[in-house]
Amino acid sequence: MFRALAHPARRAILRRLSEQEQNLSELAAPLKMSFPAASKHVRVLERARLVRRRVSGRTHFCRLNAAPLKEVAEWTDRYRRFWEENFERLDSLLEEMKGKDAGRSQERVRNQA
Amino acid sequence: MSNAGTLNVTTPNDTQIVITREFNAPRRLVWEAHTKPEFLRRWLFGPPGWEMTQCDEDLRVGGKFRWAWSGPGDTGMSMHGVYREVTPPTEGGGGGRIVRTEVFESGCGPIGAEQLAMVEFIEKGGRTLLKITVTYPTKEARDGMLASGMDQGMAAGYARLDELLAGM
Numbered sequence: 001m002f003r004a005l006a007h008p009a010r011r012a013i014l015r016r017l018s019e020q021e022q023n024l025s026e027l028a029a030p031l032k033m034s035f036p037a038a039s040k041h042v043r044v045l046e047r048a049r050l051v052r053r054r055v056s057g058r059t060h061f062c063r064l065n066a067a068p069l070k071e072v073a074e075w076t077d078r079y080r081r082f083w084e085e086n087f088e089r090l091d092s093l094l095e096e097m098k099g100k101d102a103g104r105s106q107e108r109v110r111n112q113a
Numbered sequence: 114m115s116n117a118g119t120l121n122v123t124t125p126n127d128t129q130i131v132i133t134r135e136f137n138a139p140r141r142l143v144w145e146a147h148t149k150p151e152f153l154r155r156w157l158f159g160p161p162g163w164e165m166t167q168c169d170e171d172l173r174v175g176g177k178f179r180w181a182w183s184g185p186g187d188t189g190m191s192m193h194g195v196y197r198e199v200t201p202p203t204e205g206g207g208g209g210r211i212v213r214t215e216v217f218e219s220g221c222g223p224i225g226a227e228q229l230a231m232v233e234f235i236e237k238g239g240r241t242l243l244k245i246t247v248t249y250p251t252k253e254a255r256d257g258m259l260a261s262g263m264d265q266g267m268a269a270g271y272a273r274l275d276e277l278l279a280g281m
Contacts (some may be wrong), residue, residue: 006253082159084120087134089156093146094138101142 004048009033010041014050017064024060127252132245140202140209140234143241147211147232148172158182167191172199178213191218194230202234209234215247226254 004010012031016022028038042062045051049068054061118135125131136143146152150168158165159182167181174196181191194214202209211232216225228249235242249255 083132083134085160086156086158087118087120087136090143090146091136093152093156094136094142097142097146097152098138 004044004050007041007044009037010045013038013041013045013062014064014069017051017062018066021061021063024062027062124255128249128255130247130249130255132247134243135237136241136243138241139239140236140241143243144202144209144234147234153180159184172196174199189219192216193218194227197229202236206236209236226250228254 005014009031013027016027016030024035024038024042027033027042028035031038033041039060042051042053042060046053050065051062052065054063118137121131121133123131123133146156148170150170153168153170154165157168157180163182163184165180166183167179169177169179171177176196176199177193178196179191179193181189183189192215194216196211196213198210198212200208200210211230213230213232215228215230218225226249228247231244231246231248233242233244233246235244
């Protein structure tokens with residue numbers, strides 16, 4: 001899934017499909033991509049269950065299957081929050097450390113006096 | 114309370130991710146919080162429900178570290194690596210740099226691939242700018258990490274997809 005999303009061309013394909021169902025040629029042209037290249041990217045997206053392909057005669061229609069993205073969106077949001085939550089806890093820890101540090105310096109001053 | 118800084122994530126080239134965040138504390142304390150297990154265990158563990166279960170540190174050039182976490186259910190994550198540079202911050206504003214290799218054993222990122230992390234503690238008039246530069250072996254490995262939501266461009270992309278999902 002993440003490998004499927006990692007390529008900018010595949011993200012572009014998903015964005016275009018989020019507007020409407022398109023056939024492979026319609027997908028390839030604005031992305032300045034050859035037909036086989038577009039087909040290859042679509043295959044990767046199909047394997048990740050993100051795109052469904054429907055064949056009508058010689059035309060391959062692609063449409064977005066957004067359900068798995070919901071999972072990813074939730075997961076990635078959690079992932080980004082990983083650092084934010086870590087650093088917020090670090091903020092609090094540093095406040096505590098500063099307090100103890102100030103206490104120690106005062107003690108040093110008293111001991112020197 | 115300290116004025117919490119903004120987390121910034123950028124991609125200066127094909128193989129790196131740079132994270133910056135400012136802290137309202139002197140470099141000496143931010144360094145301690147990053148290098149002593151008793152402090153690391155208290156903040157480096159992600160969302161609630163997780164805890165750091167192992168924090169072995171041998172903070173010297175050539176020294177090894179291993180960190181492991183456990184989460185809700187049977188989820189877990191672990192990484193290990195070797196310190197390549199350890200330069201504590203000096204009173205005069207110099208130093209303040211850790212370079213280490215990192216290998217995820219489980220739970221996150223490309224498993225088994227070695228990445229290089231440089232952690233810089235930069236003097237900002239009594240505050241500390243923390244800058245983490247992670248260099249991945251390939252663009253694919255880096256992009257894999259980006260796809261897991263660490264980059265704001267992707268976040269914007271997801272925001273568009275979120276709108277779409279909301280309309281489903």
